[in-house]
Amino acid sequence: MADSAQVPTLVYLVTGGCGFLGEHIVRMLLEREPRLRELRVFDLHLSSWLEELKAGPVQVTAIQGDVTQAHEVAAAMSGSHVVIHTAGLVDVFGKASPKTIHKVNVQGTKNVIDACVQTGTQYLVYTSSMEVVGPNIKGHPFYRGNEDTPYEAVHSHPYPCSKALAEQLVLEANGRKVNGGLPLVTCALRPTGIYGEGHQVMRDFYYQGLRFGGRLFRAVPASVEHGRVYVGNVAWMHILVARELEQRAALMGGQVYFCYDKSPYKSYEDFNMEFLSPCGLRLIGAHPLLPYWLLVLLATLNALLQWLLRPLVLYTPLLNPYTLAMANTTFTVSTNKAQRHFGYKPLFSWEESRTRTIQWVQAMEGSAW
Numbered sequence: 001m002a003d004s005a006q007v008p009t010l011v012y013l014v015t016g017g018c019g020f021l022g023e024h025i026v027r028m029l030l031e032r033e034p035r036l037r038e039l040r041v042f043d044l045h046l047s048s049w050l051e052e053l054k055a056g057p058v059q060v061t062a063i064q065g066d067v068t069q070a071h072e073v074a075a076a077m078s079g080s081h082v083v084i085h086t087a088g089l090v091d092v093f094g095k096a097s098p099k100t101i102h103k104v105n106v107q108g109t110k111n112v113i114d115a116c117v118q119t120g121t122q123y124l125v126y127t128s129s130m131e132v133v134g135p136n137i138k139g140h141p142f143y144r145g146n147e148d149t150p151y152e153a154v155h156s157h158p159y160p161c162s163k164a165l166a167e168q169l170v171l172e173a174n175g176r177k178v179n180g181g182l183p184l185v186t187c188a189l190r191p192t193g194i195y196g197e198g199h200q201v202m203r204d205f206y207y208q209g210l211r212f213g214g215r216l217f218r219a220v221p222a223s224v225e226h227g228r229v230y231v232g233n234v235a236w237m238h239i240l241v242a243r244e245l246e247q248r249a250a251l252m253g254g255q256v257y258f259c260y261d262k263s264p265y266k267s268y269e270d271f272n273m274e275f276l277s278p279c280g281l282r283l284i285g286a287h288p289l290l291p292y293w294l295l296v297l298l299a300t301l302n303a304l305l306q307w308l309l310r311p312l313v314l315y316t317p318l319l320n321p322y323t324l325a326m327a328n329t330t331f332t333v334s335t336n337k338a339q340r341h342f343g344y345k346p347l348f349s350w351e352e353s354r355t356r357t358i359q360w361v362q363a364m365e366g367s368a369w
């Protein structure tokens, strides 16, 4: 990569750049990567906010494309120095078929790697997921673990299976020769549950609360800790990794990093209430209102209904056996690997992350605020 602080020379491509995380990465790159000459935003669905970014000093190129189409990926990537591959099908609710999830997340990632090789793009940052590790199907807790903590990573759900396979492809591709003879340098970032402005599941919980007269009902014990990380800090980690991969290729190439910040360890619901309480919602119950066996029954019923109704309508409630197991299994990380390897420190404090997220909820349409 060229090294001039004055003359912007670099071309970045962000796949999935119009998604929840992708938008934060795109906006932050424009604000905080002075070496950027062109930013290519590749997504299946292009958002209208991209237009306003085109007025800035960096050339922003919007590319409507599909990662499952190898030729579209290669055409978009030609001449780029760095690719941040964040496009993915995030589905644990049964909206898409297992085959589609595999195609987008695994074949899509393979196409990105092949396009790097074909076009000579040397640096690849992949957005993986904590789910590559767990929670596993046995519900084993992962308590304040790090990248080296032993854990039996066994999955059955299509989403974590696809993320694990894709991550493996990315890590194995490290060191492959790209067009021109230089080695490909790859690494994978594993966010825990991301929150912040634009988070769809938070939006769903908020509207569900409004429908129940400003109340949400506790379903998960407060003692179960669920790892969460602010979207701005996840975006910042991607930008730092992309920036440092060249200089620290030997150290960082082929590595995985959990995404972390100072967000507190809490249960999924208690954590959400950090934002939803100041917006007028209440979480009812110090303990789960329904016994666990009944929740399992309801989740199973939902899964059955989803299957029965599939020919007529897509029924995709938040509660299903997989989401229940996720919310009920402690999974938290405690690590400083990203700081040691590339100097990461969270850009946003917990207080800033919280304030920004609250302001976003308060600005939502139909807000009780």
Ligand SMILES: NC(=O)c1ccc[n+]([C@@H]2O[C@H](COP(=O)([O-])OP(=O)(O)OC[C@H]3O[C@@H](n4cnc5c(N)ncnc54)[C@H](O)[C@@H]3O)[C@@H](O)[C@H]2O)c1
Residues within 6 Å of the ligand: 015, 016, 017, 018, 019, 020, 021, 022, 042, 043, 044, 045, 065, 066, 067, 068, 086, 087, 088, 089, 090, 104, 108, 127, 128, 129, 130, 163, 190, 191, 192, 193, 194, 195
């Ligand atoms: N949201 C989380 O809590 C979380 C946690 C860990 C990891 N991740 C990972 O982060 C990445 C981004 O997730 P997100 O929450 O922003 O999801 P998102 O759905 O908001 O964004 C994904 C983007 O990818 C695009 N996309 C989907 N299929 C595509 C295709 N075939 N071709 C091109 N673009 C396509 C979508 O249009 C969307 O803009 C994903 O890879 C996901 O696995 C998310």
Ligand SMILES: CC(C)CCC[C@@H](C)[C@H]1CC[C@H]2[C@@H]3[C@H](O)C=C4C[C@@H](O)CC[C@]4(C)[C@H]3CC[C@]12C
Residues within 6 Å of the ligand: 090, 092, 128, 129, 130, 131, 192, 193, 194, 201, 219, 220, 226, 268, 318, 319, 322, 323, 324, 326, 327
């Ligand atoms: C008991 C129910 C009422 C509560 C349901 C909550 C459920 C919708 C939440 C709980 C945990 C959430 C997942 C977790 O934060 C991590 C990830 C990893 C990421 O790669 C994609 C999103 C995902 C699966 C979250 C989805 C929503 C979950 C399952």
